Amino acid sequence: MLYTLGAGIRTLGAEVSSLASVPHLKDKLQSLEEQATEAAAMLRGSLRVLSAPPEQVALGVAVREDTRAFQERTDVTTRMITLTELPSLPASRVRVLSEATREALLNVEKHARAESVVVTVFAVEDGVAVAVADDGVGLPEESSRQAGLGLASISDRLARVGGTLTVSDSDDGGVSVQAWVPR
Ligand SMILES: Nc1ncnc2c1ncn2[C@@H]1O[C@H](COP(=O)(O)OP(=O)(O)O)[C@@H](O)[C@H]1O
Ligand SMILES: [Mg+2]
Known part of the structure; x- marks a missing residue:
């Protein structure tokens, strides 16, 4: 789900970047994409801890x-x-x-x-x-x-x-x- 979210936001970001009038929206999308990536990394870390002895x-x-x-x-x-x-x-x-x-x-x-x-x-x-x-x-x-x-x-x-x-x-x-x- 996090991967899909990230990819969806990235695609949207690419579409939006063609509209010069919405740089603000583009920044927001980029920040969302970064958060999705970070959440995925945290989740991986937590899963590793859970499976460690x-x-x-x-x-x-x-x-x-x-x-x-x-x-x-x-x-x-x-x-x-x-x-x-x-x-x-x-x-x-x-x-x-x-x-x-x-x-x-x-x-x-x-x-x-x-x-x-x-x-x-x-x-x-x-x-x-x-x-x-x-x-x-x-x-x-x-x-x-x-x-x-x-x-x-x-x-x-x-x-x-x-x-x-x-x-x-x-x-x-x-x-x-x-x-x-x-x-
Ligand atoms: N983080 C610190 N900052 C400043 N002084 C410290 C610190 N930790 C220890 N000290 C100094 O070292 C002394 C010895 O610490 P400690 O052996 O734990 O004894 P106590 O805490 O019972 O005084 C303290 O009394 C204090 O003067
Ligand atoms: Mg002490």
């Missing part, structure tokens, strides 16, 4: 849920990006990556005074990583830094499954927290 979608689903909950309780503009297809991971690793995501987002809420945060999930050659990058105030100076338990505890839990936690400055002047686990 549950372990493979578990991480994406967990991180999306963590991100959604954060978005709902704060005013911070939140985006989640899945950069690559994700390999299936043991449930314990999905759990610790999700815990890391939640702690990083909680820290954005408590400490960052950020306007926006981007959560990225991606496979790397030897594992899977989640990065949480905000555009807030950044980490305090080493001297005035409080020894919190959140990141230390996440780092321990990641280490238990062979993973690591990296905290660095983000490109936007805020903080970037990256949790990695081997696959």
Whole structure:
């Protein structure tokens, strides 16, 4: 149906383009055609997710849920990006990556005074990583830094499954927290 819609709009667009008086209509038709193409691509993506084994979608689903909950309780503009297809991971690793995501987002809420945060999930050659990058105030100076338990505890839990936690400055002047686990 989406294909037929797209093709129909395209044909109409070709007919309309011969009438010089209706450029406005032509633009609208083009935008409709683009939307039909985009809807078809989204549908394909959703069908792929539905047919993938549950372990493979578990991480994406967990991180999306963590991100959604954060978005709902704060005013911070939140985006989640899945950069690559994700390999299936043991449930314990999905759990610790999700815990890391939640702690990083909680820290954005408590400490960052950020306007926006981007959560990225991606496979790397030897594992899977989640990065949480905000555009807030950044980490305090080493001297005035409080020894919190959140990141230390996440780092321990990641280490238990062979993973690591990296905290660095983000490109936007805020903080970037990256949790990695081997696959
Ligand atoms: N996104 C962030 N923006 C600014 N500062 C941060 C951020 N995340 C962590 N911090 C700083 O690092 C400290 C340690 O964080 P954490 O270990 O989670 O402890 P807690 O959240 O309990 O203070 C925080 O107290 C805060 O000063
Ligand atoms: Mg914390």
